[in-house]
Amino acid sequence: MLQKKVCMLGSFSVGKSSLVRRLVESMFDEQYHTTIGVKVDKKVVNTGGEDLTLVLWDIYGEDVFQKMRMSYLRGMHGYILVADGTRRQTLEDALALNERVVAEVGKVPALLALNKSDLTDQWEIDPAREAQLTAAGWTLEHTSAKTGDAVEKAFLHLAQAMLAK
Amino acid sequence: MAEQAQRRAFEAQAQEKPTDNNHAFEELRHLIVAPEQEGIAAIQDRLENLEKRTQDVSSVVAEAIQMRREKGDDLALADALAPTIQETLRESVRRDPHVLADALFPVMGPAIRKSITETLRGMLESFNEALEHSLSWRGIQWRIESFRTGKSFAEIVMMHSLLYRVEQVFLIHRETGLVLNHVVAPSAPAQDADMVAGLLSAIQQFARDSFQSGKTENLGNMTFDELQIRVVSGPNAVIAAAIRGHAPETYNLAMQETLEEVQRLYSSALVNFKGDPGPFRPAESQIARLLETQYREKPADRKRPRAAIITGAVAAAVVIGWFAYSTYLLVEWSRFLSELRKQPGIVVVSYTQNGRTFHVQGFRDPLAEDPKKLVSQAGLDPDRADLQLAPYYSLDDAIVARRATALLHPPAGVTLTAKDGELIPEGSAPQNWIAQLEEKAPWIAGVSKLDESHLQNSTLQQLNTLKSTLESIVLLFPLGRAELDAGQEANLTKAAKNIRDLVAQAAPLHQIVTVDLVGHTDITGVEAANLPLSRERADQIRAALLRNGVKSASVLPRGVGTSQPLHDESTEEGRRLNRSVTFKLTLSPLPAAEIAGAAPVN
Numbered sequence: 001m002l003q004k005k006v007c008m009l010g011s012f013s014v015g016k017s018s019l020v021r022r023l024v025e026s027m028f029d030e031q032y033h034t035t036i037g038v039k040v041d042k043k044v045v046n047t048g049g050e051d052l053t054l055v056l057w058d059i060y061g062e063d064v065f066q067k068m069r070m071s072y073l074r075g076m077h078g079y080i081l082v083a084d085g086t087r088r089q090t091l092e093d094a095l096a097l098n099e100r101v102v103a104e105v106g107k108v109p110a111l112l113a114l115n116k117s118d119l120t121d122q123w124e125i126d127p128a129r130e131a132q133l134t135a136a137g138w139t140l141e142h143t144s145a146k147t148g149d150a151v152e153k154a155f156l157h158l159a160q161a162m163l164a165k
Numbered sequence: 166m167a168e169q170a171q172r173r174a175f176e177a178q179a180q181e182k183p184t185d186n187n188h189a190f191e192e193l194r195h196l197i198v199a200p201e202q203e204g205i206a207a208i209q210d211r212l213e214n215l216e217k218r219t220q221d222v223s224s225v226v227a228e229a230i231q232m233r234r235e236k237g238d239d240l241a242l243a244d245a246l247a248p249t250i251q252e253t254l255r256e257s258v259r260r261d262p263h264v265l266a267d268a269l270f271p272v273m274g275p276a277i278r279k280s281i282t283e284t285l286r287g288m289l290e291s292f293n294e295a296l297e298h299s300l301s302w303r304g305i306q307w308r309i310e311s312f313r314t315g316k317s318f319a320e321i322v323m324m325h326s327l328l329y330r331v332e333q334v335f336l337i338h339r340e341t342g343l344v345l346n347h348v349v350a351p352s353a354p355a356q357d358a359d360m361v362a363g364l365l366s367a368i369q370q371f372a373r374d375s376f377q378s379g380k381t382e383n384l385g386n387m388t389f390d391e392l393q394i395r396v397v398s399g400p401n402a403v404i405a406a407a408i409r410g411h412a413p414e415t416y417n418l419a420m421q422e423t424l425e426e427v428q429r430l431y432s433s434a435l436v437n438f439k440g441d442p443g444p445f446r447p448a449e450s451q452i453a454r455l456l457e458t459q460y461r462e463k464p465a466d467r468k469r470p471r472a473a474i475i476t477g478a479v480a481a482a483v484v485i486g487w488f489a490y491s492t493y494l495l496v497e498w499s500r501f502l503s504e505l506r507k508q509p510g511i512v513v514v515s516y517t518q519n520g521r522t523f524h525v526q527g528f529r530d531p532l533a534e535d536p537k538k539l540v541s542q543a544g545l546d547p548d549r550a551d552l553q554l555a556p557y558y559s560l561d562d563a564i565v566a567r568r569a570t571a572l573l574h575p576p577a578g579v580t581l582t583a584k585d586g587e588l589i590p591e592g593s594a595p596q597n598w599i600a601q602l603e604e605k606a607p608w609i610a611g612v613s614k615l616d617e618s619h620l621q622n623s624t625l626q627q628l629n630t631l632k633s634t635l636e637s638i639v640l641l642f643p644l645g646r647a648e649l650d651a652g653q654e655a656n657l658t659k660a661a662k663n664i665r666d667l668v669a670q671a672a673p674l675h676q677i678v679t680v681d682l683v684g685h686t687d688i689t690g691v692e693a694a695n696l697p698l699s700r701e702r703a704d705q706i707r708a709a710l711l712r713n714g715v716k717s718a719s720v721l722p723r724g725v726g727t728s729q730p731l732h733d734e735s736t737e738e739g740r741r742l743n744r745s746v747t748f749k750l751t752l753s754p755l756p757a758a759e760i761a762g763a764a765p766v767n
Contacts (some may be wrong), residue, residue, distance in 0.1 A: 003359065003440045005341040019675060036371040040342075040363035055363045071370040075340030162440075162625055 001044075003053040004162050006155075007073055009101065010082030011093045012061030013027075015115040018145035019082065020058045023152060038072050045152075045159045050158050062097065070104045078109040078162045080154065085114040085142065086122040109161035110138075113154050117142035238443075240433045287556050319352070328459040329410030334452045336427060337403040338438050342366025345402065345438075345445035348453045353409075365405050366546060369396065373479060385417070386609040397421050399428045406455055412475035416457065425450050494545075498523050501543040508534055509563040511554065523691045524551045530559035532567045558610050560586070565611035572609055573602055579620070596624035596673045627669045635663040635680070639731070640706055640746045644689060647701035649709075657706070660748060661713030668719055671752060681749035682706050684724040687740040692726055700724030706746045 008016040017039070024041040037060040038083070046054050062068045073079075076081065080096055083091040091114070098110070114125060130140055139161070141154040211217050233242050257265055307325060311318040332353035336346040342365070347358035367740055370386070387394040393408045397420045404424045408416075427448050428435065434444040469691065499517070502525070506513050510533025516525045536554060540547045559565075565583035575581055579592035588606055606615045638660045641650040649657065664680055671678045682701035686695040703722030710720055731747065732739035 001442070003341075003343045003442060005343055005440075036368060038364075038367045038371070040360050040367060042357060042359045042363075053359055055341075055359050057342075057363065067373050069370065071374050072367060074370070075338070075342065077341070117327065133526070 001051050001053050002163075003055060004077040004159070005075055006054045006158065006162075007076045007079040008056060008058045008082060009068070009079050009094070009097060010061060011084070011090045011097075012115060014061065014082045014084040014087075014090050014094075015145045016061065016080075016082045017058055018147070019080075019113065019115060019143060019151055019154075020056055022145050022148055023155065024056060037069055043155060045156055047156060047159045047163065050163075052163065054155060054159065062119045068097070070100070073101060073105050076105065076108060077165075078111075078158050080111050080113050080158060082113045082115055083125075084116055085125050086119050088124040099122050106157050109158060109165055111141060111154055111161070112138045113141050113143045113144050115145060116148050117149055118144040227409075239430075329408050329411065329412040329460045331416075332455050333358075333407040334455045335365070335403075335407075336448055336452050337362045337366060337405060337407040338435065339366075339398060339401050339403050340475070341438070341440070343438075343440060343442070345442050346448045346452055348456055348457045350448055350458065351762050362405070365394070365396070366403070369398075369403075395420060397424050399424045399440075401432075402427055404452065404455070406616070411461075412457070412459075416455075419457075420455060423455055426451055463641065494521070497543065497545055501540065501545060504543065505536065505539060508536075508539065509561040510534075510559040511536065512557075522549050522551055526551070526553045527555070528557040529554035530561070530564050531556055532564050532571065533559065560611045561713050565609070569606070569609050569612060573598075573605060575602075583611065586611060587616050588612045588614070589616045589619060591619040593621040593623045593626070596622055600673070622674075624670055624674060628667065628674065628676075628752070631663055631667045632672065632752075635660060635667065635748045635750055638663070638748055641741065642702050642744045642746070644687070644744060645698070647698060647705050657709050658713060660706075661710050661715055664710065664715045664719060664748075665713075667750065668716065675755040676752040677755055678719055679721050679751040679753065681751065682710075682720055682722040683729070683747045683749055684722065685729065685743050685745050685747065686726055687743045688727045688730070688734045691742065696724055696726035699726050702746050 008020060010016050020039075020043075024043045033074055039058045041056045043054040043056055043060060045054060057072055059068060059072050079101065081094045083094040085091075094112070114130075117123075119138055134140055139157055141150045141157065143150045145151065211221070230242065254265065288608060294480050303325075307321045308318060310316075311321045314321070330350060330353070333355060334348050334349050335344060335358060337343070338345050340364045344358045344362040347362070349355040385396060387396075391409055393411070394405055395405060395408060395412070395417060396405045397417065402424060404420050404427070406412075406416075406420060430451075431445060431448065495518070502516060504527070505511055510530030511527065512529075513525060513527040515527075516523060518524075525536075535545050536552045537550070540550045540552075562583040562585070565588070566581050566584070569581045569583065569588050573581065575590065576598055577591075579590055579594045580597075582591070588609070590602060592603070599617070599620065602620075603615065603617075606612050638656050640653050640656055640660070642648065643650055664678070667680075668678045682703040683702045684699035684701070684706075686699045686702075688695075690698075700723065703724055707717075707722045708722050711717055727743070730743050731745065732742045734740050734743060
C-alpha cells in the first residue's frame with residue numbers, strides 16, 4: 001500500500017489534534033505532544049479505488065514559548081495548514097508559518113483548513129480573503145472537528161493532490 | 166584541415182563560374198568526394214538493413230548490460246527486463262514445467278528442508294519451554310507474578326527465560342519516517358508499524374534537535390525496562406529493532422551489515438522513494454535474519470530431565486525387580502508349602518511372611534522328612550525359613566509303616582506297608598520273627614490290624630522241603646533179609662540228619678514230628694514170613710536212626726509186608742525196590758499245655 005507522510009501544521013489551539021482525532025486510528029497518548037512535540041497517527045483513505053496510508057505527524061502548535069521543530073517536516077509528502085476561522089490572527093500566523101515551511105522543505109501539496117466552521121456566528125474570515133487565497137493557489141476547506149464536517153473530504157483532497165504530483 | 170580549406174576554395178570558385186566549368190567541376194568533385202560518399206552510403210545501408218543492425222547489436226549486447234550494471238543503476242535494467250523474464254518463465258512453465266523444476270530442484274530441496282527444520286526447531290523450543298515451565302515451582306512463581314502484574318503468563322515466561330528476543334525489525338525510510346518493511350517474530354506483540362516507525366523517526370529527530378548533536382549522529386539505543394530499541398541509520402534508510410532482553414553488542418554489527426546490504430541493493434529505490442513500499446518487499450529476507458531469539462542457557466536444567474529419566478528408570482527397575490523378586494519368592498514359598506503339606510507326618514497349621522522370612526507353624530512326626538532339607542531342595546534359603554513344628558504321632562499310612570519298620574526290624578526280603586491302620590508285611594520271614602511280629606504289632610501306634618496274607622513262613626517252607634526229601638528216601642534190603650543193602654548207609658545217614666533237622670525246625674512251630682518207618686517185602690516167599698520180615702527191616706532202621714541221634718519218640722516202625730508195594734512186581738527191578746523201608750512223616754501240633762514249658766529241641 002502506498003504511504004504518505006502528512007504533517008498537520010498551525011498555531012496552538014486551532015484544532016489540529018481534534019481534526020486528527022476525528023478520523024484516525026491512534027495508539028499514542030496525547031502527552032507525546034507536550035514531550036517531544038509531535039504525535040504520530042495513521043489514516044487509510046481510499047481514492048480512485050486505491051488505498052493510501054496517510055501517516056499523520058500532528059505537530060505541536062507554535063506559541064510564544066515553543067517554536068516548531070522544522071526537522072519533523074523532513075520528507076513529508078504533503079501537509080494540512082490549520083487555522084481557526086473564528087480567530088483571524090491564526091490564519092495570518094499559519095500563512096507566515098507556511099512561508100518558513102516552503103523555505104525549509106520546498107513546495108509540496110498542501111491544503112488550508114479553516115477549522116471550527118460550526119461556529120458561524122464567530123467567523124472572522126471574510127469571503128474576499130478566502131477568494132484571495134484561492135487565487136494564490138490554496139485549496140481551502142471549511143472544517144469542523146466538532147461536527148466532522150469536511151474533515152474526511154479535506155484529507156481526501158490532499159491525498160489526491162499528493163497522488164497527482 | 167588543409168584539405169578541407171582547399172576544397173572550400175574550389176567550391177567557391179566553381180560557384181562563381183557555374184556554366185563554364187560544370188562538367189569539369191563534376192568530374193573534379195567526383196574525384197575528390199567519392200570516397201566519403203561511398204562511406205556514407207555504406208553507413209546508411211547498415212542503419213537501414215535490419216539484419217546488419219541486429220548483427221551489430223548482438224555483438225555488443227552482453228558488454229552493454231555489463232557496462233550498465235557497473236554504473237550501478239541496475240534497478241532500471243531490472244525493471245526493464247522483469248516483465249520479459251517473467252513472461253519467459255511463465256511460458257517456459259506452460260510448455261514444459263519439468264525444465265524449470267529440474268533447474269530449480271537443487272535450490273528448492275535445501276530451502277524447503279531448511280524451512281521445515283527451522284519451523285520444527287522453533288516449535289520444539291517453545292514446546293520444551295512450555296513443558297519446562299508449566300509444572301515447576303518456578304512456573305508457579307511466574308503464575309503468581311503474572312496474576313500480580315496483570316501481564317500474560319506467556320509474557321512473564323518470556324521475560325524470565327529469554328536472554329533476548331528480537332521481536333520486531335523495522336526498515337524505515339530515513340527522510341520520511343515511513344515503513345519500507347517490517348517483520349515480527351512469531352507470537353510477539355506487534356503494534357501498527359506505520360505509526361511506530363513514524364514516532365521512532367520523530368524521537369530520533371527530537372533527540373538530535375534537542376541535544377544539538379551533529380546531523381550524522383543518531384540515537385542508537387532506547388531502553389524501557391525490559392524492552393530495548395536499537396537503531397542503526399544509513400544515508401537513506403534506518404533499521405530499528407525492538408528487543409526484549411539484552412542483546413549482545415555484536416547484534417548491532419549484524420544490524421549495521423544488514424543496513425549496508427539494504428542500502429546497496431535498494432540504493433536507487435531509496436533515493437526515488439515516493440511512498441511506495443513495493444520495491445522493498447524482497448528486503449524482508451534481509452531484515453528477517455535479524456529476528457534472533459536467544460534463550461538462557463541452562464545446561465544443568467537441560468540435563469535434569471535426562472538425569473531424572475535415568476533415575477526414574479532405575480527406580481522403576483528396582484521397584485519392578487523387587488516386586489518381581491517378591492512375587493517369585495512368594496510363588497516359590499507357596500509351592501514349597503504345598504509340597505510340605507503333602508509330606509506324610511507333617512501338618513501345616515498356619516504360615517506368615519515377615520519381610521523376607523517365612524514362618525511356618527504346625528506338627529511333625531519324628532519319622533517324617535526333615536523340613537530344612539525340603540527347604541533346600543525347593544531352592545530356598547533355609548535361613549529364611551522359621552519352621553515351628555511340634556512333634557506328634559502321625560497315623561498316616563506311610564509313617565505307620567515307617568514306625569513299624571523301625572520297631573520290628575523285618576528281615577531282609579520283608580517289607581512293611583500300612584493301609585487304613587492295617588499293617589501288611591510282605592515277603593518271607595522265619596517263624597520266630599513272625600511270632601515277634603504277631604506279638605508286637607498291636608502295640609505299634611497306628612496299627613489296628615495285621616494282614617499276614619502276603620507273608621510267607623520260611624521255617625514252614627523249609628520243614629516241607631525236608632519232609633519231601635525224607636519221604637523220597639528208599640532204603641533197600643537184599644532178598645529175604647533185614648540188613649541194609651551194601652551202599653545204603655549214606656541214605657541212612659541222610660535220613661537221620663533229615664529227621665533231626667525236622668524235629669529242630671518243627672519246635673518253634675510247636676509241632677511234633679512223628680516219622681513212620683514202613684517196612685516192605687517183595688512178593689517172593691509166603692506172606693506169613695514177609696510181614697515179620699518187613700517189620701524187622703523197619704526195626705533195623707529205627708535202631709540205626711537211634712544210633713544216629715534220632716530220638717526214639719519220633720520214629721515208629723511198622724511192617725506192611727507186600728500189602729503196599731511201591732512198584733510193580735513183574736520185574737526184578739520192581740521186586741528189588743519193594744524190598745525196602747520208606748519214611749512217612751506226620752506233623753501234629755503240640756498240646757497247648759506243653760507249649761509254655763516247651764524247651765527247644767536240641
